[in-house]
Amino acid sequence: APKRATGSPTWFRTNCVLDAPRSLVLSCTHAGVATVLFNGISVMVTDGAGEIGAKRARGGAVIRTASIPASLVRAGTNEILVFDPDGAMPAIEVR
Secondary structure (H helix, E strand, O other), X not given: OOOOOOOOOEEEEEEEEEOOOOOEEEEEEXXXXXXXXXXXXXXXXXXXXXXXXXXEOHHHOEEEEEEEOHHHOOOEEEEEEEEEOOOOOOEEEEO
16 A cells, blocks of 8 residues: 655665566556656656556555556666656555
8 A cells, every 4th residue: 555645755666676677557556646658758647636457445545557668677687767756655566
């Protein structure tokens, strides 16, 4: 579940390590606004309203997915950055 908001604009950073480049699906569960970058490329922007094609999780959070082509994925460490203007870290899953 998304972490409690700090009330301050915040960048969160995590990594995923892969043996070889391949297509991925990134899922993000978030209640409000967030921007997700994968290796420096914007792959998802959620606005918290009008989420066409998004699913709803418990508590009103929105579940969005993004397909990441193999051309953006590196063998080794891949960086995932999330910006949230309210400081709430979304739940992120890469598969």
